[in-house]
Amino acid sequence: MALRTIWTYRLLFVVISFVLLFFALLPFSTGEGRLPAPDLMMCLVFAWILRRPDYVPLWLLVPLLLLDDALLMRPLGVWTLVVMLASEYLRRRVDHTQAQTFWSEMVLVSGLIAGTFLANHVVLLLLLAETAPILGQVLHATATIVFYPLTVLFSQLVGVRRLAPGELDSLGTRA
Template sequence: MKTRSVWTYRLIFAALAAAILFFALLPFGSGPGAIPGPELTVCLIAAWALRRPDYVPVWLLVLMLLLDDFLLMRPLGLWTLIVLLMSEYLRRRVDHAEALPFWSEVALVSGCIAAAFVANHLALVLLLAETPPLLGQALHALATIVFYPPTAIFSQLIGVRRLAPGELDSLGTRA
């Protein structure tokens, strides 16, 4: 795969993450008692990290996630660290995940998303920070899990596919 193609997909990822952030900043349904929406950036990161980890390098993830933290007024760096650890776990599972059927992949990512939300909540509690309601966080995690399959299918449709057996990524490695 040519370097130009890798950079094209990195730009596509950045544009998609920026579009998700833009719509997250719009004041739709953000009142008290509103049902929280999904964390689509996390879905996108998980789908791309499992399929083509060379398209989402760590520096790009840190940049996009810190921008999310700044603009969405979350504790700076906490969610970034948790999602980065999740993406690195998924990145290390690329060789194992290529043999998984789609619904097993969804189960793996669902467990990672649930663990990320639990880790975020526990970290906020341990730091004595203000925590959102637990039911709201559970619904937020559930919405994110529900939106992972469409995000993975969308990623496949725009060309972010798994490497075939024996195929090398842009860095000349298996993954």
Template sequence: MAVRLVWRYRAIFVALCAAVIFFAILPFDTGQGGVPGPDLIYCLMAAWILRRPDYLPVWLLLGVFLLADFLLMRPLGLWTLILILVSEYLRRRVDHAEALPFWSEVGLVSACIAGAFVVDYLALVLLLAKTPPLLGQGLHALATIVFYPAIAIFSQMIGVRRLAPGELDSLGTRA
């Protein structure tokens, strides 16, 4: 039963990410100078990793992030690498995050979001690639930070909760 539940949540994560990617590639004309939207896949990943890291193995994240890079026409693999590194950092912080109140969790994830966007921008600059406007990147990071609490609450509502004290994850270990 526990294995089915894990696979069900993995399928839900992939379906949610597919919906986000689908709506991101729709040809909505926002005109020039619009406020960039949040990176909802990043928010979902962070919320789920901090609650149940066993639901999102690295291979699943790698596939979803690479598909998003392909379809959203980002530099192939750069954002994926950054998000994998952030996910592993958050995965290592799960034991420490249990004691964190919700707003401290939001602060931790906000710092990771800001760091990821800075690293992405600096990597593009160092590689002499075409970089998006710095203000646009800052607004994109800010929108992602603002949307994280809503995504974390949504994740709680669909059943992605932290383990209770003494409870074991699907791998038989304490997350």
């Protein structure tokens, strides 16, 4: 039963990722001067990893991020690497035995989101690749931070929640 639940949530993660990618590809507004949309994929990854890291293994995350890079015409692998490193940092910080308040999670994730956008920008500058204006990157990061709580709420609604102390995760370790 537990294995079926894990695979159900992994499949749900893939489906939600494809839906987010589909809407990211739609041309909602073609004019200049519009506000950048949040990176909902990154919000989803961070929210799920902080709640149930076993639902989003690295082997599932990397192909989805690479597909995002390819279809959104970003330099292939740069954003994937930055988000992967950030998600692995969060995965290592998950401690099911200690209750973390939502506000401390928000501070951690906000700093990490800002750091990922900054790291991506610096790597692109070092590679002499074309970069977006820094103000656009700041607005993109801010929009992503603003949408993170909504992503957490959505994750709670679909059943992705933190393990309670004493519960066993999919690997049989006690939370």
